[in-house]
Every structure is written in structure tokens, then in C-alpha cells.
Amino acid sequence: MTEPELDVHSEPGALAEALRTDVRSGFSATQKWLPAKWFYDARGSELFEEITALPEYYPTRAERETLAREAAEIARVTGARTLVELGSGSSEKTRLLLDGLRAHGTLQTFVPLDVSASALADAVAAIRADYPGLEVRGVVGDFTEHLGLLPGEPPRIVAFLGGTIGNLLPADRLKFLRSVRDVLTEGEWLLLGTDLVKDPETLVRAYDDAAGVTAQFDLNMLRVVNELLGADFDLDRFTHESYWDAANEWIEMRLRAREDVTVRIPGAGMTVHFAEGEYIRTEISAKFRAAGVAAELAESGFAVQRWWTDAQNRFGVSLAEAVRDEMIE
Template identity: 75%
Template sequence: MTEADLQTHRTDVAAELRADVRAGLTAEQKWLPPKWFYDAEGSALFEKITALPEYYPTRSEREVLAARAAEIAVLTGARTLVELGSGSSEKTRLLLGALTAHGTLEAFVPMDVSESALAEATAAISADYPGLDVRGVVGDFTRHLRLLPGSAPRVVAFLGGTIGNFLPAERAAFLHSVREVLAEGEWLLLGTDLVKDPETLERAYDDAAGVTAAFNRNVLRVINAQLGADFDPDAFDHVAHWDAGQEWIEMRLRAQRDITVRIPGAGLVVEFAAGEHIRTEVSAKFRPDGIAAELAAAGFAVVRRWTDAQRRFGVSLARSLHA
């Protein structure tokens, strides 16, 4: 891994933040994309979230991967493992270990918008897997997939239920974009949180210790740091709500009072009325047949589908079909 690998899209990522802030905070219903939670502090907070008793997705997905990683290695014979939105890459070590033991793996390509989190993860994996070619790519996986390196056959891992952060049309476009960069017969490993009772879902996104609330507010700290804004994060309440019609959790930030925020780096002054919301995340939950249908529409066939023992979280292994 070289320093150049971690600089590939740095300027482009900064421009993307500026564009998202301008679009989201001037909309009638204000919004911000969840990818901007993840600076170093946000990544650290998310790691804390994954260990909370209320937050089942990480444990449930890890259970599946621990049980099925060797099977995934045999089925895919992957020479390159690509991880999108890698964060700490902790769960992916189960795949790295299985693919290494299988004897096919040559390269690991983690991609993340957070340069600091990616640098830490790639350094740790390079140290633990000295024979592996580790090439971290800083970038937005909705826009930079065509630039991913690696030899076929590749398996692209998109874990953690992050696919649920896309709105349905965005999700379809994203899955098509993954298919476009893969050759026929290459693989997508997709983690999806499943529909379940609303109480379990809402607790997972509004924990008693307030860690998720701090994580949610961190998007405002990122904008302060990167664009010179003067948000007071403590002036916004964390809200998590299950939308039964859409079958997703919505996370929002709610202004406690009338607030004026200056964002010099985006050329904006934004007014918030008391009680006004910024939607910061949707987290869609899925049904197995729906996952298979969405993958088929994008040009994939589900080869294997697994869940944890409590059937809370699903992992699908899908193969790209002839274009």
C-alpha cells in the first residue's frame, strides 16, 4: 500500500461534501447523506455502536460470516476481495482468513470515504497479512467503482446493511453500477438487515447510552471541520423512527430552537425553525424475496442466502450474469 492509494479521490470527496451540503440544506425537507458521519470520530463512535447491547446487526452478520466464510471462499475462489465502506474491516477479516486458507486470495481492496479510518484499517491488515497486496482507496462507492483495482475473480463485499441507506431508486442504480464493473461470473456478497418488530429496530437506533445520538450529531461536526460551519451539535435532538409503510428506520436531527448556521465553505447561511428536522439516514429493512428480486433486476443471481440463528440479518452471495 502506498500513500498515493489513500489520496486518489481526496479533492473529489471534498467537493462531494460541499455539493451534498448545498443540495441537502437548501431543500424544502432538509437532508444530509449518512456517509458524512464517518470522519475519525464518527468511525470510532460507530465501532462503539456495534458493541452496544441494543445493536444486533453487527453481531448477527458476524455470526453468519463466521459460519459461512469457508464456504464463500470455496464457492468464489476469489483472487481479489473488495470491501465497500470498509470502516475498520473487522468482519472482513473472517473472509480474509478463509480466502487465504483456501489459497486463492492475492489482493484486498477496501474503499471508504473516511481517509483516517481507511489508513488505520489498511495499516493493520497489511501488518497481519504480510503477503497480501492491500490497496486502500479513498472515495465514494456510489461514484468511483470503475476505478477499483484487482484481478478476477473478484468478490465485492458490501456488508453491515449499508445497502439500506439508499432510497429504492438509488439502491437500484447502485446495484447496477456494481454489476457494470464486474465481469460475468464475479461475485457480490451483500449484507441486509431484515424486517422485524419495531421495538427491536427503534432500540437499535436509539440506544440508552446515547452513543447513536452522538454519532448522528457528528455529521454536523464534520461540516464544521471541513466547511468552516458554526453548527452547535448540542442544539439538535436525535430522533429515530420506524416507518412501517416504507419499512425503514429514519434518523433525524431536530432543532431545539430557531437557529441560524453559517457554512462559509459552501457559501450558505441556513435558517432552522424550532422543531425543524434534518433527515440524516434511512435504514431500509428487507424481506428475502425482495432482496433476490432487486439483485435479479440488476443482473445478479443469488447463489446462496444465509441468516443468523434468530433470523434477524441476511447475507446473500450473488453471481453476476451475462450482460
């Protein structure tokens, strides 16, 4: 089967250059870090799909429950001609939205955006096969950089699901939400998935499963650095852990050095030393409260028109309309 044509908004070598920049910044910091987007090469995307099926990882099931129940209402309220999904991955949950919008009779175009070309190509091929007549425009890009290049006719609904918004620090969340608002016209829509604050034990287990799949996913980031920048990380010398930061109300995923480790990273022009017990923060996953979600969206130029959760109140889905700033009270 011929691979689907994708809109690629990055120059050759841009991925390695972006990683080089993040590695130099993150590994030079007092507390070492890398952004969560570097989990998602083809192998990382496969591992995340495995994570979503784990018994400990409730967010995917909770969000799917809500989307299945409310897809028809989302279609009725928005009347969207274009569905844009940011960080689409396999687009499995989005099929619920596609079904609702097509049944409503308005949907013309689906635009999935993802940083992983291989994962996106698979998703686009599957959607095209299962939804004949639907225009599918896969876009390879970074949702923090390429929003203004997205195709599709209004009214559009931008779906940012899975709680991925929680991977951004508060200032970066505001910047991102404002960038989404900037590319939408008044009356268009944002569908946002947000994991909710709950007991720490449930949260920690969701990011440190008994089968060790999340550990493989976390360690895959080091393999990505090895592959793209020629580093010599020995994955066996780091261990995965998750930590609940109660003050910030977020989970941190970390890779902690089991012993003193020196790593050469030729592609970044660096040699980095990790003392025994030192860790790299590889992800934050903020957890939210309904009032806080509404406040952040309002500050960004959106008004929440619908708020839903699953039956156990574990995960929130908000449907927010792009409005003029003066319309937000």
C-alpha cells in the same frame, strides 16, 4: 510506523466540494436532509465502532455470526483471487472472509475502499501486519463513484456488508447495484449484507441506544459541516431521534432543532434557518425481506446463489453471481 500508501481517487478539496453540493441541495429542500456518508470522518468512524459493540445494535453481531459460519463456503463457491470491500471501516468482519479465502488457497489481493483516509490507513496497516504476503491496496474514494477504478485480478468478490445498502433510496440502490454489476465480469460475485424487517421496538432501539453513542454519531455530522465548510452549528441545540417508517420499511435518523436556530455556512454561501422542532434527516436504513433482496439483485444483473441468516433470522447475507440479463428468470 509509516502510514501505508493509499490509492486516492479524489482531487484536493473534492471532499469539501462534495459536501458543499449536498448541503446546498439538502438544506434547500422542503424536508432538509444530508446523506449518511457525512458521518464518517475519523471521529465518526470511531463512534460507529463503539455502536457496533452496543447491546442494542444487533446487526454487526448477527452478520458476524453468519460470516463466521459460512466463510469457508463463500471461499469454496467463489474461488476469489481478489476481495474488494466497499465502505470498509475497520475491516474487522472482513477478516473472517480473508481467513476463509486464504485457507482455500486462492486469495491474492485485498482491496478495501472507504471515504475516510484516516480510518482506511489504520485498517490497511493492521491487515498488512496480520496477513503477511497478502497484497493490500487501500482505495480512498466514494463507492458510488469510483468502482471502475478498483484494482485486483478476477475472479473478484465484492463485499458490501453491514446493511449499508439500506442507506440508499430504492432508485439509488438500483443504480448502485447496476454500477457494481458493470465493473464485474460474468461469474464474479457480490456478497451483500441486508438487515431484515422485524419488530419496530428492536429497530428503533438499535438506532437510539441508552448510552447515547448513536446520538453522538448523528450529531457528528454537524461537526463535519462545521469543520469542512466553516459552519457555526451549535450541536447542543439539536437532538437525535430515530423513527420507524412502516410504509417504507426503513428507520430514519434525524437531528431535530430544540429551538429556533439560524446557522451560517460560509463554505456553502448559505444561511439556514431551522424552526423549533424542524429536523434534518441524516440517514435512512432500509430493512429487507429475502424475496425483495433477490428481486433487486436480479433487476441489477445478479442471481442469488446462497442466502443465509443468523440463528435468530435478524440479518441476511446473500452471495450473488454476476450473470447475463437473459439468464435471470
